[in-house]
Amino acid sequence: MKNFSRLLATAALGLVVAATAARAQVVTIATGAQGSLAYNSGQAVAKVANDAGITARTQPLVGYLPLINNGEVDFGFSNGVEAEYALDGSGNYDRANPSLRLVGVMFPLVTGLMAPCDLGLKTIADLRDNAADLRIASEYTSSTIIPYYIQGGLANGNLTYDDFKKQPVSSFVAGIEALGDGLVDVALVSLNSGAGKQAAVKLQSRGGLCYISLDNSDEGIAAFKNFLPAGKIVTRAKNDNVTGLEDYDANLIQIPWMMLTNDQVDPDLVYRMTKAVAENKDELKASFGAFAQADRDTMAPSNAVPYHPGALRYFEEAGIKVGD
Helix, strand or coil, X not given: CHHHHHHHHHHHHHHHHXXXXXXXXXXXXXXXXXXXXXXXXXXXXXXXXXXXXXXXXXEECCCCHHHHHCCCCCEEEEEHHHHHHHHHCCCCCCCCCCCEEEEEEEEEEEEEEEEEHHHCCCEHHHHHHHHHHCEEEEECCCCCCHHHHHHHHHHHCCCCHHHCEEEEECCHHXXXXXXXXXXXXXXXXXXXXXXXXXXXXXXXXXXCEEECECCCCHHHHHHHHCXXXXXXXXXXXXXXXXXXXXXXXXXXXXXXXXXXXXXXXXXXXXHHHHHXXXXXXXXXXXXXXXXXXXXXXXXXXXXXXXECHHHHHHHXXXXXXXXX
């Protein structure tokens, strides 16, 4: 009997040790370089994850979606368009990553095509009428998803890159800087971005920078979605405090900024991570202001990348519709 009791005690101790080890497992969250969108998102999410009892550590990495797919990293971030391209090896990916799974949307990204205001390019139709004489930022050698954003915007107006004079740039920010320096006439600029504001200041003598409003007709949206299937065209109202919207309303590009994992990550861990993100907006916002746009009720839009079962468990429990 003593031996049997000793065996039970040993077994119970083993279960406790195993459970403790599981809780202490370090979870990796891939981020971009310091100061990037992915880096700031990762720092904020890691904080709420640790507060929720998940031992999370960030890893600044570049081109990490294949690492998530292969299980070398547990979590990471991507815009919803690039996630779809990565899944099936299309767009800016030449190899499929079929093990990628979604956790959910962190917040929406809003961006659009901009030009110096004195060019009078208020709409995509105006851009089409003047395309042959305009220089457009192209290639984006270190930000390979950006040309697809631009091509989606151009397709909305029945345009392609070949309708313009193409000016290669190295990165997203480099394209905005080229716009501010007068080296290009059209580039992609995120709503209220610091780089966009700086470029607009440089162009004060030309009226600053103005957004080019897209066509929100069914035909225009369909052409746009050929390049940006996870994207939306959203209207932003005239606003004296928002660069590019001081003079008129504009239809811009909205893309979901999403957290990803892979199909080998434990469902209970993904459930807890999803719950931590969904239920701690104030804490996330305090760490990174972009989370002010987070909306738990719209965390699970339709996407070609499947949602992880652990995330689906939380969405069902919280009454969040999936695929809207």
